[in-house]
Amino acid sequence: MVETRKTLNFIGRIAFLVAFVIAIIMGLLTGAEIITMDTYGWVILTLVILGLIVGLLNIAQEEVADFLIASVALVILNTLGGLLLLIPYVGGYIESIINYIAVFVAPAALVVALKAIFSMARE
Numbered sequence: 001m002v003e004t005r006k007t008l009n010f011i012g013r014i015a016f017l018v019a020f021v022i023a024i025i026m027g028l029l030t031g032a033e034i035i036t037m038d039t040y041g042w043v044i045l046t047l048v049i050l051g052l053i054v055g056l057l058n059i060a061q062e063e064v065a066d067f068l069i070a071s072v073a074l075v076i077l078n079t080l081g082g083l084l085l086l087i088p089y090v091g092g093y094i095e096s097i098i099n100y101i102a103v104f105v106a107p108a109a110l111v112v113a114l115k116a117i118f119s120m121a122r123e
Contacts, residue, residue, distance in 0.1 A: 012058025019050035019104040027097030047104040054104075055111025064116050071109035078102040 026043050029035045035043075059067050077098060084095040 008057045012054055012056075015050045015053040016058055019047055019054065020101070022047060022050075023100035023104055024097055027100045028093055030096040030100070031093030043100070044103055047100060048107050051104045051107035052111055055108035055115075059108070059112045059115075061119070064112055067112055068109060068116070071105050071112075074098070074102055074105055075109075 022043065026035065030040075082095075084098070085091045087094065
């Protein structure tokens with residue numbers, strides 16, 4: 001049982017790192033206006049799936065509150081992303097990276113929030 005939990009935790013960590021790297025690379029490519037809409041759809045699907053995996057496997061019960069607060073902060077920052085475009089030269093890149101990270105974090109936050117709700121309902 002302990003070995004299985006370690007394996008699942010490792011998979012969750014790898015999913016987080018892969019999603020974060022994809023978000024940064026694709027954010028840079030989007031900011032430079034290099035990618036096409038076909039690529040965009042597949043990247044979004046990949047980030048959503050990785051977000052679900054991270055939400056299911058990687059967030060422990062004691063990390064729920066911190067994760068959800070950070071997720072809300074990221075979503076708010078993503079909503080205000082238009083302001084980032086005002087930063088000369090790098091604003092578009094920063095906005096794109098934050099958009100991709102938000103796409104990854106939103107499904108993870110949904111899973112974590114649902115797990116927290118079910119946990120509270122059981123008690």
